[in-house]
Structures are given as structure tokens and as C-alpha cells.
Amino acid sequence: MNELLFSVGGALALIGIVAGGGGVLTYVFRKLFADFGQRLGPNRVGPYGILQFVADGIKLVAKEDIIPARVERWGFRLAPHLTFVPAVLAFSPLPFSEGLIITDVRVGLILIFALAAMAPLGEVVAGWASNNKYSMLGGLRAAAMDVSYEIPLLISAVSVILLAGSASTLEIVKKQNELWFFIPQILGLFVFVAAMIGKVGVLPFDLPDAESELVAGYVTEYSGMRFAFFFLTMFANVFFIAALTVTLYFGGWLGPFGLHLPPMLSFIWFFLKAGVLIFVVFWLWNSLPRVRIDQFLNINWKLLFPLSLLNLVITSIMVAWGVAR
Amino acid sequence: MNTLVKELQREFAHQIEEAGDLLDKPFVRLRREALFTFCKAAREKGFDYLACITGVDRPQERALEVIYNLYSYEYFQHLVLKTRCPYEDPVVDSVGLIWKAALFLEREVFDLVGIGFTGHPDLRRILLPEPWQGHPLRKDYSLEREQFVNKDTQGRDVVSFEPTEGW
Amino acid sequence: MTEPYTIEPQPDSKDLLVLNMGPQHPSTHGVLRLILKIDGETVRDVQPVIGYLHRGFEKIAEGGRYPHFIIECNRADYVASYTYEVAYVRAVEELTGLQAPPRARYIRVICLELDRIQSHLVWLGTFGLDLGALNAFWYGFRERELILSLQQELTGVRMHPNYFRFGGVKADFPDGWIEKTRRVCDEVERKLDEYEDFLAQSDTFLMRTRGVGVLPKEMAIDWGVTGPNARASGLDFDLRRDEPYFAYSDMKFTVPVRTAGDCYARFEVRLEEMRQSIQIIRQALERLPQGPLILDGWEKGYQFLIAPKGEHYTRVEGPRGEIGVYLIGDGTTFPYRVKLRSPCFQNLSVLPELMRNTLIADLVAINGSFDIVMGCVDR
Numbered sequence: 033m034n035e036l037l038f039s040v041g042g043a044l045a046l047i048g049i050v051a052g053g054g055g056v057l058t059y060v061f062r063k064l065f066a067d068f069g070q071r072l073g074p075n076r077v078g079p080y081g082i083l084q085f086v087a088d089g090i091k092l093v094a095k096e097d098i099i100p101a102r103v104e105r106w107g108f109r110l111a112p113h114l115t116f117v118p119a120v121l122a123f124s125p126l127p128f129s130e131g132l133i134i135t136d137v138r139v140g141l142i143l144i145f146a147l148a149a150m151a152p153l154g155e156v157v158a159g160w161a162s163n164n165k166y167s168m169l170g171g172l173r174a175a176a177m178d179v180s181y182e183i184p185l186l187i188s189a190v191s192v193i194l195l196a197g198s199a200s201t202l203e204i205v206k207k208q209n210e211l212w213f214f215i216p217q218i219l220g221l222f223v224f225v226a227a228m229i230g231k232v233g234v235l236p237f238d239l240p241d242a243e244s245e246l247v248a249g250y251v252t253e254y255s256g257m258r259f260a261f262f263f264l265t266m267f268a269n270v271f272f273i274a275a276l277t278v279t280l281y282f283g284g285w286l287g288p289f290g291l292h293l294p295p296m297l298s299f300i301w302f303f304l305k306a307g308v309l310i311f312v313v314f315w316l317w318n319s320l321p322r323v324r325i326d327q328f329l330n331i332n333w334k335l336l337f338p339l340s341l342l343n344l345v346i347t348s349i350m351v352a353w354g355v356a357r
Numbered sequence: 358m359n360t361l362v363k364e365l366q367r368e369f370a371h372q373i374e375e376a377g378d379l380l381d382k383p384f385v386r387l388r389r390e391a392l393f394t395f396c397k398a399a400r401e402k403g404f405d406y407l408a409c410i411t412g413v414d415r416p417q418e419r420a421l422e423v424i425y426n427l428y429s430y431e432y433f434q435h436l437v438l439k440t441r442c443p444y445e446d447p448v449v450d451s452v453g454l455i456w457k458a459a460l461f462l463e464r465e466v467f468d469l470v471g472i473g474f475t476g477h478p479d480l481r482r483i484l485l486p487e488p489w490q491g492h493p494l495r496k497d498y499s500l501e502r503e504q505f506v507n508k509d510t511q512g513r514d515v516v517s518f519e520p521t522e523g524w
Numbered sequence: 525m526t527e528p529y530t531i532e533p534q535p536d537s538k539d540l541l542v543l544n545m546g547p548q549h550p551s552t553h554g555v556l557r558l559i560l561k562i563d564g565e566t567v568r569d570v571q572p573v574i575g576y577l578h579r580g581f582e583k584i585a586e587g588g589r590y591p592h593f594i595i596e597c598n599r600a601d602y603v604a605s606y607t608y609e610v611a612y613v614r615a616v617e618e619l620t621g622l623q624a625p626p627r628a629r630y631i632r633v634i635c636l637e638l639d640r641i642q643s644h645l646v647w648l649g650t651f652g653l654d655l656g657a658l659n660a661f662w663y664g665f666r667e668r669e670l671i672l673s674l675q676q677e678l679t680g681v682r683m684h685p686n687y688f689r690f691g692g693v694k695a696d697f698p699d700g701w702i703e704k705t706r707r708v709c710d711e712v713e714r715k716l717d718e719y720e721d722f723l724a725q726s727d728t729f730l731m732r733t734r735g736v737g738v739l740p741k742e743m744a745i746d747w748g749v750t751g752p753n754a755r756a757s758g759l760d761f762d763l764r765r766d767e768p769y770f771a772y773s774d775m776k777f778t779v780p781v782r783t784a785g786d787c788y789a790r791f792e793v794r795l796e797e798m799r800q801s802i803q804i805i806r807q808a809l810e811r812l813p814q815g816p817l818i819l820d821g822w823e824k825g826y827q828f829l830i831a832p833k834g835e836h837y838t839r840v841e842g843p844r845g846e847i848g849v850y851l852i853g854d855g856t857t858f859p860y861r862v863k864l865r866s867p868c869f870q871n872l873s874v875l876p877e878l879m880r881n882t883l884i885a886d887l888v889a890i891n892g893s894f895d896i897v898m899g900c901v902d903r
Contacts, residue, residue, distance in 0.1 A: 069662030165543050169565070169884075235656055236728055244551035244654045245888050321728045322656025324885040325565055380618060380836050405745050409837065409865040411850045424850065426837050426865075430745060430761055437837065458748025461873035469582065484575035484902060493583050494861075500583070 042124070042134040050120045054267040055085040061267070061314055068318040092263075095256035100163070103253060107161030112254070112261035114154030119265045119272065122147040126275050127202050129285040129299035140201040141189055144276065145182070148231070151269075152178035155240060158262075159250035170249025173325060174240035178231055180332045185227040187340040188220040191347040192280045205284030212288075214281040216350060219343040221281045223336050228277065229313060230332065232269040236320035237328060244322075274309035278302060282309075359383070359434050361402055369395050384437035392440050393450040393476075396425075400455050403429045404436060407456035410463060412470030414495045419444045421472050425452070442472065451477040469494040486514045540568055547576050551654045551888045554898030556872075558879075558887075565883050570876040577902040585862035590616055590829045591690070593862060598684045600864060601900035603646050605684050606639035606675075607842040612862070613688040614769065615838035615849035619831050620690070622822075626813045628692040629770040634705070634808045635678070635687070636770075636840075637801040641712060642671040643843035644794045647895040648719060651791070654892035655732050660723060667715050670708045677701055690826045692818025702809055709802045716798055723791070733788035737878045737890035740785060747874035750867050751845025753894055756793045757785035763841035774811065775804045787893035794895075828857050844868050844895055868900035 159171015652660020
């Protein structure tokens, strides 16, 4: 009974994290976007417009759910769930602090990447089912990007696993007690963040929904709640990049210079660090032009992939000689 | 008058009906048949830029006039070229093979004034819908007769003179 | 608009996907419709379809007296409305033999250059947006707003001035306008360096623009491409310098020319042109002569201007190229025929040649770099 309660509670907490976190991030993004563009941003709903995301959510829920006449109805309805559910589940092995983790599995990192690998499925199904050429191109681009960026992503994560000697996210963070992994893994960090941004698909790598080329990519035909799922997934993914990077490279809930907070409060460090990384992602989003699809794939195969392999070799040597650990 | 134009005038003396000045720019009026060869010669002489083609309706003379504005980037010289075609046979030669710029300009003249250009590779209406009735820049074009463009069942543009569904 | 809506599959294109881009698409800047035939991401054929914004200006011109068309013609290119208006006014003046007084000529130069800057700023913003540099859009429009408010103080409206008259201009500068313009010039000049840092120093921007959409010089001349687009291809020609009108012969400025002919060259040329425009405005404000704004008796008399029987082709350097007016007068108060030679129309005609065998993303970049305004194309 307890376990069942825990599972249900955990599931609800997950959805809460994703929906709440994603919602807040849309507000933060709009405010930051406005600041970078020297505009005001949302400022009408609530103090400083902070309730804007609630209003947006209500609007999206209340909106008519339009399914165009000639779409593949089954796939069209399925696709948002195919994107949203893995994105939510991927949060479950992430430790927000030592006690704040929903499932600690021994192969947590592997589980995360397995779930992340499901993302292109939803995008391709959405693109195909929409019966729209822009959607299809967007879905194909999303698939091409996700598949190619998985490889450097995984290889640089493997370096971390080597260094920590475990694939459990809790263990990885605990191993960083003396030294955060971004110092021995500086190369890996670069590859990881670049590949992660590419995988999530925000500017400069937002090719699947490049609005000046493909209108809105695979979400072109979606509206209302189904669109909200895609939208939320994107922002949840931004949060996810930051959270995963913090876990793997910046010591999770551990404070810098031994400034550890008591276990109940140590999630504050986690969210602070994640916040900084999210800011960096938004910053890139707002300042870099979009790359072309061929350049994008070139960056992956000619830069990130060799770098990640090099990093793996260096890490192996370090581990073998006992420099790290 | 500049030398370029003089040379051209000497060469085509029999084809030129009238020559003179339009304010600061020299102009020649050609016989319709000589248009293409004249333009070819002009291009070779250095008039490398076709700025503008204007179609004019002249109801008094029952003729349509085509006016070409040429310019030479090399010698900084203008030339205004005119030719006429009668209402009964509103066709002149296309100069699209000489200046690519003429491809769009001739389509526009064809669309709005109704002058055909023989030898144009793709002579269709450009600004107005394909089934449009009449040519608006003719002086006898009726502005009172409104035209409404709709799609028929095959998805093609059709013109009707009564507002139909959707208007 | 001239195309049948359904496109018959061609024998050679049975494996190509026909993609209808526009007339409502974020990056076609208005109502340009491009019918693409794509092979994966590669564009194999482009067919532009225009005319969605055709308002029949040339016919409207024949229906009114000479001054009535001043109000209309600035709507043709709604981004550079001053320039169109000046072009028409100049055509009528030259046909009639009027010569505006010196002060009016200087004011016209200032207006034209302000207009050029704000038009280029719109281009800069939308070009950035096309490439995904979202904030370039806000920055460009922020500075444009300064210039629009200057124009509003001078003419009363932000975009469609109806300010130029045959033989002069309507009103003098309001109090403090000159100092304010100088301040705006300083501000915009400083901001231009920021744009250059923001865009030209970004590797991604260079990757997207260098070597993309190369337009050779001969091709530019052949297709009648003018203005900054031609100068980026190495055509060293500027009507302000080579056929000076109004007070341009008194001004000192350089004409930026690049030979690369790619999107980046067009970007550089336009940025440099804005700087030169600021120099011209400064000089014009410096040397602004005193005197009447409009010829004696023309304040009211312009309503019934009678142009002599005759024809004339006038061209001025607009922000997008040569804006020409072919005017035929027949000795009445009505123009017999007004032909507007639109620079965008000609610039657009060459686009399919450049877009063939590029990627969709390049197509968007090329279209953005050419600065097509559909109002100007369709008239």
C-alpha cells in the first residue's frame, strides 16, 4: 500500500515538476527574451506578470481542439503523448537532493538516455500524421537531429560513468564530493551541452520548428492542449538539460567549496546551479542565429563526435592511471 | 547628342521613324520590325541595362506604344526607345533574350496593357489573376465593372462579375 | 496569383515535392508566394507568384489630378514611402520645368536619407529574424522608432507623409527638430556598431551568409538589379553620386561597393550605407540654407498644375534600388500615364535563379538579404 502511494505520489510530483517547471520557464523565457530585446515582456497578469503562464495555460486548455480534416487522426492524437510522457519520465531518476529522488535505479543514466531516445518518435509521428509538408519536413529534421546528436551525448556521458564508476545518478553526484566532474571533463561538458541543446532543439539548433523556414515544423497543425503538450515538453526539456548537466558535471545538490546545506535544503544548490545553466541556454537562444541543417550535421559529425571520442580516451587513461577517482 | 546613340542612328537610319530629345534623354522611334535587331545592336554597343518598359494606350492613333528605357553603365548614357503596334495586331518582339530584365517587365506590360511579346518564353499575366477580363491600363477599361476572383471546384481561379459566396 | 492552384506533376519532377511557400509565411515578408520543388531539403525549382497586393496605382494615377497621386504613390512601397513620393514629385517638376528652392531641396535630401536609414533598419531586423537572430528584429525596430518619430514631427504622420509639393515642401522644421535629429544620428551611428558586433562577429551568422546566394555583377546588370543589391555585386553605381539630384551634388559621401555578391556583402553594403546616410544628414543640417520652402504662388496653386505635353523618365535612388517614374503629360491637369518602375519587382525577378539548388534555409536567407517589399513589387 505504501509503495502504491509512493508511486502515485511520485508520478504526481513528476507531472507537477514538469508542468510547473515548464510553465514557470515559459514566463522566465519571455521575461528574459524581452530583456535581451530591451522590451518590457509580460507585465499585466499578476505582479510583474508572473501569472502570465497560468493565464496562458488556461487559454490553451480552454481553446478549441482543432483536428484538421485530412490528418491521420490516430497518429495526430498519439504524437503529443509520445513526446510528453518520455520527457516527464526522464525526470524520475534525477536527484534534486540526496533524499529528493523519485526512483534511484542502478542504471539511472542509461534509463534517462533510453527515455530521451524516444523523443524523435513523437516528433516524426506528429510530422507525418499532420498531413502537412512543413510538418513532415520538421519531423524529418527532428529525427535526423535527434539520432545524430545522441551519439556524442552518450559517449560523453559514458566518460562520466567511467569516472564515477557507476551509472546511478545518486552515486555520480556523491562521487563529486571532492571534485566536480566539469574540471576533469571540461571537454566532455562542452560536447554534452552542445549536443543536448541540439537534441532539445532550441536556437541556434531549433531546426525542427525553425519558424522562418518551416513555419512551426511538426507542431504547425496543432492547437490548444495538444500544442501545449509540445510547448511544455520543449521547456521541460530545457530544464532537463540544465538538471542533467548539473547532476553529471556540477555536483548536483553539493555546494561549492564545501558549503553544503543541510539535506532538507540542499536542493536549493541544485536549483541555483540549474537556474544559471538555464539562463545560459536562454542567452544562447536569444543571441545566436540559426545554423543550416548541413552545417548542423557537420558540427555534430566533424566536431562533437571526434571530441567526445577523444574525451573518452583521455578519461580512460586518467581512470586507468588512477589520476582521477 | 552622344556618340553611342549617333552610331546607332546611322546604322538604323532606315528603321527610325523619329528621333529627338525627351528633356535630357535622347529618344528614337523605331519601326516595329526593327526592334529586336536594334536592341541587339544597342546591347552590343554598351547599353547593358534595361531600366523600364512602359506600355501606353493611344486611342487617338488606335495604337499601343511600348517605351524602353535603356542605360549604359559603361558610358553613363541614356536612350529612350519607342515603338508602336496597331490595335489590330498588338504584338512586338520580345527582348527577353537580350536583357533578362525584360522577362518580368514584358509580362507586366502584357498583363496591364495587353501587348503581346513574340518570343517571350513565359508570357502570362503576372499581377492580375490568369482569367482576368481586359487590360486595366487601356483607356477603355471599365472601372465600374467589378470583377471577383474565386476558386472553382477544381481549384482554378475563375472570374465572375457578381459577388459570389465568400465575398 | 497567375498560377492555377493545382500544379500538374511534370515528367521530370515526379520525385520532387511541391511546397507552397506563402503567401502567408513568416519569411516571405508579406504576400510573396514561392512555389518550390524540393528534393529533400534541396530546392530544385522556384516559381514566384506575385500580385496579391496589386492595387492598380498606375490606373489610379490616371484618374486624378497631378497632386492627387502624391497621396497614393507613397503607399506603393510602405517601408520607403518618402522616396516614392519624392520620385513622383520630381518627375512632375522636371516635366513642368519647376525647380524647388534650395532650402526645400536640402529638406528633401534629409528626408530621403532618414527614410533610407529607417528602411534599412527594417531590413536589418527582418533579415536577422529570417536567420533566427530574434533580437536583431527588436533592435532594428527600436532605432527605427526614433526616426519615425522625427518624421512624424516634421510631416505629421509616421509613414505616409504627403509632405512634398510640386516646387517645394509643405512645412518647415519644427522647433528643436534639428538638434533632435543630430542626437538621433549620433544614437543610430553608435547602435550601428552594436549591430555589427551582434551579427557580423557571430560565426553562425557568417556561416549562414558568406558565399550564399552569390549574384555575379554581369547577372545583376542583365536582370536589372539595382541599388544595394547590385552594389554588393560590384556595380559601382549610385544615382545620388552619378546623376545627382536635389542637393546631393553638394554632399560628400562614399558609395560602398563589395564584389562578393553574397548575402554577407549585401549586409555590409547596407550597414555602410546607413553610416553614409548619417554623414549626409549631418552635412545637410550643417549647410541648410535659409529661404522659402516652396516656389512663390505654389502653396495653393499646385492643385491645378498643368503639365505640358511631353514625356519624361525620372529615377531616384531608393533604399532598394532605382525608383523610376515614366510620366506622360498631355497638357491637362490629369497625367496621361504614370509608370512606376519598381526596384523590388526587378530584384525579385532574379531570385529564382539564385535560389535554385540551394537549401530551404538558404532560400530564406537569400530572400531576406534582397529586401523585397511586396507593396513595391505589386504596386
